Amino acid sequence: MTAPSISSPRLMARLRRMGEIGALEGGGVCRLALSDADREGRDQFVAWLEALGLTVQIDVIGNIWGLRPGLEEGPPVMIGSHIDTVATGGLYDGTLGVMAGLELVEALNTAQIQTRHPIAVAAFTNEEGARFAPDMMGSGVHQGALDLAEMRATRATDGSAVLGDELDRIGYAGPVPAASMTPRAYLELHVEQGPVLEAEGVAIGAVTGVQGISWTEFTITGQSNHAGTTPMSMRRDAGVVAAEIAIAARRIAEDAGPPQVATVGVLELTPGLVNVVPAEARLTVDLRHTEEAQLAASEARLMAAAEAAAEAEGCALTARRLARFGPVTFDPALVDRIAAAAKARHLTVRRMPSGAGHDAQMFAPNCPAAMVFVPSAGGLSHNIHEHTDEADLVAGAQVLLDVVLNLAGAVA
Template identity: 35%
Template sequence: MARCDALGVAPYSDMEGGLFRAYLTPAYAAAQGRLAEWMRAAGMSVRVDPAANLIGRYEGMNGDAPALLIGSHLDSVKDGGRYDGPLGIMLGVEAVDTLHRVGKRMPFPIEVIAFGDEEGSRFPAAMLTSRAVAGVLKAEALEVVDGEGVTLEDALSLHCHASGGWHLCSPTMHEEKEMPAFAGVTQFLEARRAAPLAYLEAHIEQGPVLEAESLAVGTVTGIAAQLRYQAVVTGQANHAGTTTMPLRRDALAGAAEMLLAIERIAKDDASDLVATVGRIEALPGAPNVIPGAARFTIDIRSGDPGRRDGVARHMLAALDGIAIARGLMLSVELVHDLPASPCAPALMDIMDAALANAGQPPFRLVSGAGHDAMVMAALCPTAMLFIRCKDGVSHNPAEHVDPADAEIALQVMLGFIDRLGDSFAAD
């Protein structure tokens, strides 16, 4: 917890008075440097992969065995909380440190991985770095530009030079050998790796379920399916003072009606489904001009992919109807289609047993938020442990986790690792 707090301020944040740590920024590089020190102190060797993920490795009794990966993300949203992402990394470091201090080695290596871009903190596509590791990232996805017009390739190159060389190859960051110079953004795809034994991610719940149940931790059953769209409504910009109301083709007014329709349809479904419009923009954006265009996002999630898709079709049809009735044009682009990602049943059973051994009643819940685990499920079996957070608040400076709950999570993770070791040895 103290380490998460330490990374919540300069030089580990790119904003004053709050936390914002975007991928490949100076704050990101500084946070990697500090985290590498903690990993090394816990007995791990440290490297940075071609996607600029930081990885600490603790060798097992059999160095050729597939590794258990323990990870989460190092980046944050703007003005975010200190525990969303980093807490899972720090718990992984603490778990390895516990083993290291007593000289214990598992039958398999353990690698703690700090992913760089789960949040889409800088570029328009999220989870770039875990998708590279899982081998599901397409080359065309690398052709992205941030809000300042900087390409991913340029950002990687700048990060390389600012950090003392590609892969942060400096005496404090790399212990093995010098790595090749930055060879362009296609090198990013070389982060793909062979299938690990499993992937474990501890994360704050980002919701109120555990708190409502008076539970510190819970076993995650899977991550909800997610759709994300970018919608553009086009009308006609005109003078605000001279265009009478019947003659207007106001794109923003049409978008407002669409937003209410999205909310109504999601509520009427009366299920776990949620729909969110998190960003909206009116153009040209002048106070005395009727908006000629409006852009907004649509995020739809459900644990049931069929329900998600059916509601999405209903929503898009309703938006088309509104556009036609108002004499507007509507275009909708699918940005993300992330399938539901169930956790491995055998690993859920191991997690339940670890909870019980730590004195916690086993409890299972689904994740409505996306995590790197949903990407890693394409590579290996996954498990997730949720940790209670105050009032279910996340992506907010008010984000808070009780240190006692973090200690319980650590004990559960250690129990999970022990039981996974027993299972691995038995096989």
């Protein structure tokens, strides 16, 4: 039996082709979930699945996977990730995991290797949550953590569209029921999206789990008034309250220390005029931590600070939860397999948690799940200049292939 190996030219060709879909001037891509560019990317993915002889399945939330049969029936070993991006995304975030799955199957086909168990390659809907919140939506519905009807009714963050309508419009509301299949095991290859592996000169990250994520949207309502004639003591300035919340989020992260992080990603003032006291402000706060108790404590402190700031300024405050996922621990035995596969290839390896959310966390409660990380140059991600060296991409895909082959059981 010929040992299967990753083809660098094939892997890179698929990554470049997907990068052409929704390409941005100056580099990077924009394939927001359920946009026309996302539809084109899905069409290309389906074409590749069919060309490899896989049976294509699409479920009711638009998740797509191709199934390579095994000698035995049963749940597959699944490789998955996503092809949707943020508005200024890079070439590898999410897409690498899907393209590596395709290359893995082609490597097995080329080596004429059969497996005892089936193998599936999947792309999940709206992992990023950039256009529709929450993130990890497709995998969440797939694994029963999120409600299909509620997700279909989700309105876009800019208010312009409803998810279910867009899913229908692009033709990817499939017939397969939600939560219809849990794999034998789930694996995901991803760029680190952080600086640790590159800084330490390590080739492979064996990911031990994912931080808990809390997204909250605050809306503050004050009173619009003239910036020159309204005394400071008589203002109801929504912008001031928003600033207080942003500063509170930063202080919470600093006081808690690593790995607590806090980010204000959206901040909008209305009417947004230089000489008018803001009547309304909207901002989002992203809190993350590896421990549930600390994440909950940070959430409570943030809410108390927001309420106090609004009361002090005489403004009304509403808070809406956009997403909330608890910390996840990946299967230790599967993490061990990844580390062992890396060492067998003479690659340096580091066990590490993920600071970003991933589809793998939705599978972890229901089946063995784990992730493989490869370095991100400069730690950049969600950035058009995101980059990972070709040798690192291939190394990660090869480790993924070795682990999947071990789990699926090669048959001579």
